[in-house]
Amino acid sequence: MTALVEVRGLVKTFGEGETVTRVLKGLTVTLRVGEMAALLGASGSGxxxxxxxxxxxxxxxxxxxxxxxxxMTVADDAALTAFRNRHIGFVFQFHNLLPDFTALENVIFPTAVQTGRETDGMRQRGRDLLARVGLADRIDFRVPNLSGGQKQRVAVARALMNQPELVLADEPTGNLDSAAAAQVMELIAEINRDAGTTFLISTHDSRIAERCQRQISIRDGVATG
Amino acid sequence: MPYVLKIGFRYLTANPGQSALLIFGVALGVLAFIFMSALIGGLNTMITENMLGNSSHITIEAPEDRVRALLPGGPAVHLLSQQELTEGSILRTADAFEPVIAAVPGVVVTSQVISGSGFLIQGGSTAPVSITGVSAAKVSEITDIAADLIAGSTDISGSNILVGSRLADDLRLSVGKAVPLRSSTGAERVMTVAGIFDLGMGPGGGSAVWLSLANARSLLGMSQGVSRIETQIADVNIADAVADIIRARTGLKVTPWTESNANIQDALDAQAQTGYIVRAFALIIVVIGVASAMMLSTYRRRPEIGIMRAMGASQRFVVAVFLSQGMLIGLLGGVLGAALGFLLVLPYPAVDNYTPGTLPIDIRQGSYALAVLLTTLGAVLASILPARAAAAVDPVQAIGQ
Incomplete structure (x- = not known):
């Protein structure tokens, strides 16, 4: 498969002088188009x-x-922001939806922010995505009125709105009960299979890791797998 | 609706109680602005009406320099002038100039005037008087004698004169009484009192004698011409500009009220400055209030800003969201304040009907649109720093909060 993302010799340090912490110490990894990979490692591993x-x-x-x-290392902030908007989706552990918005408004946000206005086309795509994640009857619900699992499914729909090549999921089921977690993972696997979207899923859960085609582990600031 | 405006509005309505309080605070600042505008404007109108209503707004006289010569004098050119001492104050061709002056935009009334001094003699008493000669048809055009008439009429035809009330009291004059009038040139004629007036503190008050132009001309020995042409204009605030036009068209000496009554102008200027300062403080309070509210809002929304940035919102977009929120606060507060301000000044009587003991508030001078505009602009300016701080939020840190 073709490489979608390549990082080589990646170093990331925090702090300065005696308090400097090296989190990534020359990490090298490649993500291929269409793969679904799990990112494993202890807390604080990077x-x-x-x-x-x-x-x-x-x-x-x-x-x-x-x-x-x-x-990506030479692009300026504005270019990185535009690139992120078009090519990368995020699913966070705590859903991170905009609380004053409805489910539909959250889903179409990445597209509306790109064009500066909402259109009927965007709204229709948002409805389709919400229907796909099983929330057709929750379209106009505000975020506080959704359950944890529903919020995470809205987050998945939002991550897919701009049809990104890569979706990064940071502990996407870490805050859900097992039933809701299974639903979300089923959804991710289905999208990966049907749309060929590449997923990198950070997790501590071995059952989730087993559902992925590949497991990448980080230990002592470098990757294996 | 632009997307940033929608989000700004959503943020505003997300906390209705807090937003309503903020908007009401802004509205109070605007209310103070409008009240001060109406009060200062009303005071201005009242003072100018009282002080200028019965006097000439722009006075046109013969130029003081009648003979001029340009002589070379080295690198400089010396302008020599010689004042014609005997005729310098006589405007000889007033009949030709008056239509030109009347045609200047803004001029509503013109009146030729001959003035001088003299004495009224009654029995053994002699009283110094100021003599004012005007056209019989325009006796009340500049100074509204008719409105201040105590007795008789304003008929100054024939040998009729109008006398000030104090003069009438001192000399025990009454309507129909014949009284000799001697001018400063020594000419004397017996005149008939046709009316008695009281102009209060205005010009030509208690010791004035008004008579026809023809009588003034013969008594003061002015064979032709007049002392001056007096005018009133529609808007006293543009007297300087109208005077400039008259000066340019006639080449005569033109004196607007702002020069002849410089003390009034100074008082009005000082009053206007006070008004500006008070209104500026009202706006500053609005700006500080909005800035602090926006600081709190952006701080509280740091995680959401981080989410927006992670979803691909540019820093410019984030700035625009919070500027639009600030703009909406200013606009809504401004409109509410303008409405409240209008309702506050509505019960006050019109300045024209001002009575002592109340405030001379002019509802027409509330500067409502200006208040809304400045408040909206001020609120946007107040939001710039909080918005820029919001845009600088590190999305990774903000999301992790």
Missing amino acids: KSTLLSILGTLMRPTAGEHLMLDVD
Whole structure:
């Protein structure tokens, strides 16, 4: 399979001087188009840091980072923001929806923010995505009126709105009961299978890792697998 | 609706109680702005009406420099002038100038005036008087004698004169009484009192004698011409500009009320400055209030800002969201304040009917649109720093909060 994301010799440090902490120590990994990979590692091993860098939310201290053959380390903030909007989706552990918005408004946000206005086309795609994640009857519900599992499914729909090549999921089921977690994982697997969207899922849960085609482990700041 | 405006509005309505309080606070600032505008404007109108209502707004006289010569004098050119001492104050061709002056935009009334001084003699008493000669048809055009008439009429035809009330009291004059009038040139004629007036503190008050132009001309020995042409204009606030036009068209000496009554102008200017300062403070309070509210709002929404940034919202977008929120606060507060301000000044009587003991508030001078505009602009400016701070939020840190 073709490489979607490549990072080589990735280094990320926090702090300065005597308090400097090296989280990533020359990490190298490649994500291929259409694969669904689990990212494993102990707490503090650098999983979230790697996801932040891959999501262009954070810059590495050193190393190479390419996605779709674009060098992310030389792009300016505005270019990274635009790239992230078009090519990367996020699903966070705590859903991170906009609380004053409805489910539909949250889903179409990534597209509306790109064009500066909402259109009927966007709304229709948002409805379709919500229907796909099983929330056709919750379209106009405000976030506080949704259950935890429903919020996470809205987050999945939002991550897919701009048809990104890569979705980064940070403990997407970590805050859900087992039934809701199973539903969300089933949904992710289905989208990966049907749309060929690449998923990188950070998790502590071995059952989730087993559902992925590949397991990448981070230990001592480097990746294996 | 632009997307940033929708989000700004959503944020505003997300906490209705808090937003309503903020908007009401802004409205109170605007209310103060409008009240002060109406009060200062009303005071201005009242003072100018009282002080200028019965006097000339722009006075046109013969130029003081009648003979001029340009002589070379090295690198400089010296302008020599010689004042014609005997005829310098006589406007000889008033009949030709008056239509030109009357045609200047803004001029509503013109009146030729001959003035001088003299004495009224009654029995053994002699009283100094100021003599004012005007056209019989325009006796009440500049100074509204008719409105201030105590007795008789304003008929100054023939040998009729109008006398001030104090003069009438001192000399025990009454309507129909014949009285000799001697001018400063020594000419004397017996005149008949046709009316008695009281102009209060206005010009030509108690010791004035008004008579026809023809009688004034013969008594003061002015064979032709007049002392001046007096005018009133529609808007006293543009007297300087109208005077400039008259000066340019006639080449005469033109004096607007702002020069002849510089003390009034100074008082009005000082009053206007006070009004500006009070209104500026009202706006500053609005700006500080909005800025602090926006600071709190952006701080409280840091996680959401992080989410927006993670979803691909640019920093510019985040700035626009909070600027639009600030703009809506200013606009809604401004409109509410303008409405409340209008309702507050509505019960006050019109400035024209001002009575002592109340405030001379002019509802027409509330500057409502200006208040809304400045408040909206002020609220947007107040939101700039909080919005920029919001845009600088690190999405990773903010989401992790």
